[in-house]
Structures are given as C-alpha cells and as structure tokens.
Amino acid sequence: MQFTQLARINWQLQNWQEEQKNNITSVEGLKDYLPLTVDEGGNMSKVIDLHPMNIPRYYLSLIDRNDPDDPIRKLCIPQTDELILNGQMGETTQDPYGDDRHDKGNGVLHKYEYTALVVATNYCAMYCRHCFRKKMVGMTNDKTVHNFQKAVQYIASHPEITNVVISGGDPLMLPTKVLRQMLTALQDIDHLSFVRIASRAPVSYPIRFFDDELIDLLAKFNSQKALFISTHFNHPNEISTLAAEAVSRIRNTGITVNNQAVLLKGVNDDERTLVDLMNGLLRIGVSPYYLYQCMPVSRVRHHFQVPLKRGVDLVDKARQQMDGYAKRFKFVIGHNIGKLEICGRIGNKLILKQIHARTGHNKEISRLLVRQLTDTGGWLDDLAEIKTSGQWIQ
Numbered sequence: 001m002q003f004t005q006l007a008r009i010n011w012q013l014q015n016w017q018e019e020q021k022n023n024i025t026s027v028e029g030l031k032d033y034l035p036l037t038v039d040e041g042g043n044m045s046k047v048i049d050l051h052p053m054n055i056p057r058y059y060l061s062l063i064d065r066n067d068p069d070d071p072i073r074k075l076c077i078p079q080t081d082e083l084i085l086n087g088q089m090g091e092t093t094q095d096p097y098g099d100d101r102h103d104k105g106n107g108v109l110h111k112y113e114y115t116a117l118v119v120a121t122n123y124c125a126m127y128c129r130h131c132f133r134k135k136m137v138g139m140t141n142d143k144t145v146h147n148f149q150k151a152v153q154y155i156a157s158h159p160e161i162t163n164v165v166i167s168g169g170d171p172l173m174l175p176t177k178v179l180r181q182m183l184t185a186l187q188d189i190d191h192l193s194f195v196r197i198a199s200r201a202p203v204s205y206p207i208r209f210f211d212d213e214l215i216d217l218l219a220k221f222n223s224q225k226a227l228f229i230s231t232h233f234n235h236p237n238e239i240s241t242l243a244a245e246a247v248s249r250i251r252n253t254g255i256t257v258n259n260q261a262v263l264l265k266g267v268n269d270d271e272r273t274l275v276d277l278m279n280g281l282l283r284i285g286v287s288p289y290y291l292y293q294c295m296p297v298s299r300v301r302h303h304f305q306v307p308l309k310r311g312v313d314l315v316d317k318a319r320q321q322m323d324g325y326a327k328r329f330k331f332v333i334g335h336n337i338g339k340l341e342i343c344g345r346i347g348n349k350l351i352l353k354q355i356h357a358r359t360g361h362n363k364e365i366s367r368l369l370v371r372q373l374t375d376t377g378g379w380l381d382d383l384a385e386i387k388t389s390g391q392w393i394q
Contacts, residue, residue: 003033006061011242016208017175020125024055030077034065040080047078051134051299054127059204062237071235071267075128076204081303082129106150112338113359114162116155120148120182121169125205130264130304132295132334133169152185159191165230167198173205176213183221194226202231202257203238206246219253229257231286235268236276244284251285258289263311263331264304265294274318278326288329291315293342295334296379305378312345330355335380338364348373349386 011019024030027044030053036044044053055076064070104110107119124131155161164186171179186195201208209215221227229250233239250257259281261268268274278288294305306314312331319327332355333340339356350371357364371383 003060003065006033006057009057009061011058011207012210012245014207016205016211019057019207022057023126024057024060025053030055033060034063034073034077043080043083044078047080047082051078051082051129052127053078054124056125056205056207058207058242059126062240069266071273072237074266075130075234075264076126078129079303082299084302085298104154106147106154108151108154110154110158110161111358112356113160113362115165115356116158116161116163117165117167118148118151118155119168120166120171121174123173124168124170125173125201125208128200128204130262130267130294130300132297132300134297134300148182148185152189155186155192156189162191162193163196164192165196165198170199170201171197172199172201172208172214176211176217179214180217183217187221187225192225194228195221196228196230198230198232198260200232202229202243202246202250203233206240206242209246209249215249215253218250218255222253222255227255229255230260230289231257232261233259233277233281233286234261234264235273236280239277239280239284247284247286257286259286259329260290260292261288261329262292262294262304263306263315265306266304269306269311269314271314271318271321274315275321275326278318278322278329282325288326291329291331293331293333293378296381301378307374307376307378308342308350308383309345309348309373309375309377311378312342312350315342316344333380337361340369340380345373350383352380 024033027036027041027048030036030044031041059072059076062072063076064072067073109117109119111117155164166182171182183195186192218227231247233243247257261277263269268277274291281288293308293311294300296305315331331342333342333352338354338358338361340352341355343351343353345351350373352369352371354364354367354369368388369380370386370388371380372386373383377383
C-alpha cells in the first residue's frame with residue numbers, strides 16, 4: 001500500500017512544483033492509498049465530475065486511514081453528501097458572500113470601502129470540500145486576474161483603499177516570479193498601508209515554504225510595506241511538525257500570520273477540538289483571528305454547516321477553557337451585507353454586531369442585530385429579525 005510509504009518521504013527536500021504532479025485527482029489514484037467501498041468509488045466519481053478532487057500526498061499522509069470519520073479525510077476527500085442540494089438546513093446559494101455584486105473586473109472585488117480583494121488565481125494546492133468559492137476553484141472563471149496591472153490601476157485610482165487582500169484560489173501557489181510582479185506593482189501605492197495574502201498552503205502544502213526564493217521575496221516586501229499572511233487551519237491534526245516549520249520560516253521574515261478557521265460539522269464542532277486548535281495555533285506563533293460560520297454554499301451547507309444555536313453555545317463553552325490570547329478570535333458570519341460578529345445569545349435571541357459594511361452603507365458599521373434562533377437555522381437569512389429600538393434585551 002502506497003499510503004505507508006508516505007511516512008518515509010522527507011517533504012522538505014521535495015521540489016514544490018514537481019511534487020504537485022503527484023497530487024491525487026482521480027478515484028483510481030485515491031484507491032492506491034486508501035480503501036474505498038464500491039458505493040464510495042461510484043458516487044465519488046459523480047461528485048468529482050461536479051467539483052474536482054486535488055489532494056497533495058503530504059496532506060493525504062495526515063489521514064488516519066483506519067478511521068472513516070477522520071476529520072482530515074472529510075476536509076479533502078469528496079463525499080456523496082456533496083450531491084445534496086436541499087435539506088433541513090434551508091436554501092443554498094452559489095454566492096453567499098456577494099462576490100458577483102462587488103466584482104469590478106480583472107479579479108478585483110471591492111465590497112468594503114477600505115479593502116480591495118484581488119482573486120489572483122483559481123488554483124489551490126488542494127481543493128477543500130468546504131470551499132465557499134467551490135463553483136470557481138479548479139475551473140475556468142472570469143473573476144481571476146487576467147491583467148494584474150489593470151487591477152493595480154483600479155486600486156491606485158481609489159485612495160480610500162487602505163489595504164489589499166490577494167486571494168484566490170491560493171496565490172502562494174503561483175510561481176514566485178508572478179508573485180514578485182504582483183507585489184512589486186502594489187509596493188509603491190502610497191495609500192496602501194498594508195497587504196494581506198490569503199493562503200491555505202501552510203496547512204495543505206507546507207512544502208512551498210522551503211523554497212528560499214519565496215521566503216526572500218516575502219521578507220523583502222515586508223521590509224518595505226507591511227505584509228500579513230492569513231492562513232486556514234481548521235483542525236489541530238493539521239498542525240504538523242512540517243506545517244509548524246513552514247510557519248516558522250514565514251514568521252522569521254517578520255510577517256504576522258493570522259488564522260481564519262471555519263466551524264465545520266464532523267470536523268471541529270466540539271469544545272475540545274476548538275480549544276486544541278486555538279492553543280495549537282498559538283504554540284506555533286499563529287494568531288487566532290476569525291472563526292467563520294460555514295456559508296450556505298451549494299453542495300457544502302447540508303453536510304458541513306452547524307446550526308447557529310448549537311454553534312454559539314459551543315464557541316462560548318470552548319472560550320471558557322481558553323486563555324486571553326486563544327480567545328481573541330471573533331466568531332463571524334461573512335454575509336453579503338457585511339461581516340457580522342456573533343456575540344452570543346440571550347435565551348433564543350442571537351446577538352450580532354456588524355463590524356464591516358458594504359461601500360455606501362457606513363451607518364451600518366457597529367450596529368447591533370438581534371435574530372430569533374431556531375434549532376436548525378444556520379444563516380442570518382434563516383432567522384427572523386427582532387426589533388429592539390435600541391433598548392436592552394430582556
């Protein structure tokens with residue numbers, strides 16, 4: 001079985017581009033590493049036809065192959081539940097975050113006045129099964145950058161933009177030469193205070209960060225304009241020795257690494273796992289930043305989303321076991337209207353505070369929202385609004 005051979009590979013010595021050619025992208029390829037039932041194999045092919053599979057051998061090596069409910073397995077291997085479009089959780093959408101509404105062309109999404117997000121690529125080292133941009137990752141899409149210089153021109157012509165997020169897909173899976181061109185183009189825009197790169201590569205493909213040329217590029221840019229990397233650990237089992245070393249190489253450049261996790265059913269929806277995740281991140285020098293409520297994405301919601309009533313209690317109980325730095329993360333909903341912090345609940349009233357709002361809706365920033373919780377509601381739109389008129393909630 002090839003799976004046992006993965007433990008013998010020295011991943012630090014692998015060429016990051018060549019190793020990508022060994023990614024598992026088919027059912028037959030997966031069978032070489034993990035046992036699959038006849039039902040799994042047949043239905044998995046149907047899922048892959050809709051949403052491609054792409055798993056690095058490194059990430060596959062983190063799976064406990066004797067545990068069918070292994071959380072790492074659920075994050076990377078297609079599940080037949082992805083074929084479900086309707087269920088008790090409610091309606092799904094292909095654009096929960098409003099990307100389509102805020103698309104300015106050339107990969108630029110300008111939703112918040114002060115932030116521009118650039119979708120630099122639709123390719124990732126791994127295609128995560130819970131991805132909220134599932135409709136575009138790994139497929140041809142017109143929202144990615146065709147001409148980065150035109151994206152830069154848009155950013156340069158909007159002085160209200162104080163920061164740029166380079167996202168995707170995974171921009172750190174682009175060739176270093178391409179990344180250098182992108183970062184150099186942003187470097188001299190005076191009204192940009194800092195740049196962020198959103199990447200799951202430290203988790204799914206830490207091999208990338210043993211490329212000295214990449215590390216040198218990141219260090220040089222950070223010495224001239226503040227650079228932050230937002231990564232995406234969802235489970236403590238992802239915090240491997242190799243991932244920790246990759247993060248160390250990034251942090252040695254002076255770059256701050258923040259983490260944005262997603263609350264996922266069957267993966268991290270228990271107190272102990274959340275506590276171990278946040279503590280494990282701090283141990284390797286990564287700051288817990290956001291914990292997202294899973295979006296109601298088509299072919300994702302019905303097997304990954306946790307009802308908000310359960311989720312808010314779960315997060316509160318986990319926080320009770322965390323120190324100050326571990327509990328600094330915000331539990332949030334990334335909604336079309338903006339970003340909402342889930343503050344807690346009083347009885348069946350969910351209390352939220354808006355922390356970012358769409359351009360032109362600045363009065364909504366910092367407003368409180370109150371919604372009526374139900375046992376199954378997993379998204380803001382599922383919960384009835386409660387009018388408060390500003391008075392304290394009883």
